[in-house]
Amino acid sequence: MDQDAARLLFSLDAALARWLAAARMRLGQIQMETLPPPQAGFRLRHHDDAGRPHEELALFTGGADDAVELARYDDAGNYRPLKTAPNLRHGWRLEALPDLPALRRALDAFYPARLGALLAFENGRLPVTPLRETLARQTGMYRITQKLTDAQADALVGRFCRSDGGCLRTILWRRDLAGTPASSHLPPEKFEPAFDQTGHGETRSLPLLCQEACNLLVAEARAVIKGERTAAAASAVDC
Template sequence: MRRDNSLLSPLLDCAHMRSLVLIGHGSHLNGESAGAVYRYAELLRSRGLYDEVVEGYWKEEPSLRQVLKTTRSTDVTVIPMFISEGYFTETVIPRELGLGHQGPVPPEGIARVLGGKTVRYTLPYGVHPGMADVILARAHEVLPDLNAQDTALIVLGHGTTRNENSSRVIYRNAERLRASGQFAEVHALFLDEDPKVGTWPEVVRAPRVVVVPFFASEGWHTLETIPEDMGLTGEVTVFPEHPHGPQTVYYAKPVGTHASVADVILHLAEEARGASERGGDEDRTHAEAWAAFLALAREGMRVGEALITPHGGLYELRHALDEGRPGDELTTAVTPEGLRDLTRRDEGGHHRPVHTFRNLPRGWRAVLSEADLPRGMHYLYPSVVEEGYAHQHQTLRATPWPTTARRQTGIYAKVQRATPKQVETVAKSVCGRCLKTRLWAGEKLPRTFFTGVPGALPCPEACTYLIAEVREAVSGQREQDAGSGK
């Protein structure tokens, strides 16, 4: 098919630009897992310092293998949204992004040219020195009049015997805050390694104690485990009898949910190796794909289960089965984020980690401008436009299952032992629910939604959901779950 370059000028006629990518873990089971990354992306987007802020995940979509395709610029900075260095930041993310790097990331980050894009990959935000200021901000929130005469600080980490990096960042921040002289004492304590949090009454002497959890988000540990281990009853707990006399504990919220983390992320991005104030150019292939898509959207089209209808410069998106229903019967979103929130769960309220499963909920509509439509589509069907366009032009490269399996490490390395029969059995169950055609398994897709077939979406590589299910099959867990009725 010949490319119509006459459509490109509105998209390519722009100043140099930069893309910022935030990488989270995500979850196949818990829809709240991605919430913190979404919130920071929205906050950073509102600052206007980058031309776009894009989210990517290990366990959700857009996946790590997809996310770089969705960036508009040839200048991309990638920030791992993790509280410390470890397996994901040093092994999984670099591997899945194709950075050709494994192991500790240097302080200035690493830079690679991938598919014509300069990609800079940084340390996780949690190890940046600026996090000491975030800890201090959390401490002042819960105890505004803290002072060096009578106030102790506990920087509380998770800790693990499997990776010393988990505790190293806690000790470093404790040292920085101890050197600041703003507290009578500063202690580093942990949930899962010594010195453990339960020892605090013996080691802390000051009458007032501020506890700041060095965690990325609010969750089971911050809401349940820590209060239980410390005997806390709320934000402020008085202990009239302790080895060192009466003590009052002030329990702060986790550092990872503080708004100033956005400043840390921006500092980290600007300090990345080779960071350029000039920025890059519009990625030409990306621009071509979206120019072609917008040309179709202006006439009205279907993609997957979604119907797109133009209305005087705006675009209405809704479930195709809701065609003809009055708008006042549908829940309406007017931002890409609103569309995201309406479609992240199915009609039963269950999390949708794979957006192309045939369970797009009904009963909603989104009304977006042409400028917002690409991000709305990014939330609705991540990377589908880019991959569909590439397949239409025979430039999309499929990754066969054996190659994907050999790339897996850690607990997923066992998928390398899966037999072809096991993979196919799992694929029938998982992929049978999906709109995509398995190019990675040798299936053919002669046409796409670009040529008027709504459900013709290419799948160039097995997704992490399928990988996880194959792992369960190799472990025998799928059979156990089936037998128990799960």
């Protein structure tokens, strides 16, 4: 493969152009829109706000820097440590995204590295790590998570990763090398990239793929082992 072909294959901007051309304008809770001239470029907003008049939505024009701030807090002003949690704030529109790189950077601020995960998945190059491998790697205060039983892992993932209130990612990893599903408490569509995890039935949404258990889940596993199941106890773990 020559370098130009490789660049096209692995370029996020080129991939984004392909996805937009296929009318795939949803990423998680974000609705993308192509603006007609004279504005041109792109606009982003919460998909729940898609039917609201523009003037009702607060205008942001600061690109990815504004996206970082919009993604930081939920509607109640609480910090969002997990960007793929289904609690993106409402009432804003992000405009002045003139081209694909600007759009890509903004989307990447809302959902860090998820476009890259999707591109790697489409290219067959997304590394996927079983939960047991992730836990076996831990040291320090998280080494204890290696004691998580299968039953505890099953319940934990079923509770922590569920799309309705937990995380909108589509889980690709298995519990172990034997291929045990991540959790028997999650519906089959939680593992299906074509399914819209927001529950809105959008058939062409871009999935937020999960290739490996996140550090929040590892921290929660520690809380389970130590008998600190409450949200407050789990949130105090931050080292």
